[in-house]
Amino acid sequence: MAEHNEIEMAEDHVEMVDHSKIIENKAIPMQILRDATSNFGVENLLGEGGFGSVYRGTLQDGREIAVKKMNQSAIAENDRLLVYQYMPQGTLSKHLFHWGDHSLRPLDWTTRLSIALDVARSVEYLHTLALQNQSYIHRDLKPPNILLGDDLRAKASDFGLVTATEEDRESVKTKCRGTPGYMAPEYLDGRVTRKIDVYSFRVILMELITGKKATDHSRAEDDIHITTWLR
Structure with a gap:
């Protein structure tokens, strides 16, 4: 966290x-x-x-x-x-999608659940605990921005796009920036709420469960995005 x-x-x-x-x-x-x-x-x-x-x-x-x-x-x-x-085990994406290239073992189910809970706690901290009456919205949650320690506990990282909501406001308007595949559809007009991080977490959770990437152009055209593929 x-x-x-x-x-x-x-x-x-x-x-x-x-x-x-x-x-x-x-x-x-x-x-x-x-x-x-x-x-x-x-x-x-x-x-x-x-x-x-x-x-x-x-x-x-x-x-x-x-x-x-x-x-x-x-x-x-x-x-x-x-x-x-320093997080010695590197990014979650390395362990999810490139473990064979690094002579790693696939993550077991217990570890995947632990990582999911760690990311959820990070989002909760940003949204409700970091500062009273204000939320920090990450805007770019994805496996490359989740780092693992030697114990494979996860921490969110890379706060280059973090946006703070104003006190007593639940949303702000800003330029739409992030990573395709992890961006909530309603974010495309630049309206930022805590829900866009929740959407990104949902995609990460799907990746943890399936081992599939958020977007994969080798899949059928209608199934390029993991949400439609999983459905």
């Missing part, structure tokens, strides 16, 4: 003090992060996405971290970094 300060950073568009980064309410000098990641060396690259690249690092006290370096095309001034807890 995401920590509150992580969500706040995402909602505030990664507003941070120059040359220092925040983890567990502590400021970390940029040089320490460079040392931890071997100056963001390619050997520590964990993955790349639309908002930036993620690097594995080790702090001086031995804690392992993941550092997201934002793309300069998105952030014009200075470097912008997000520091997260």
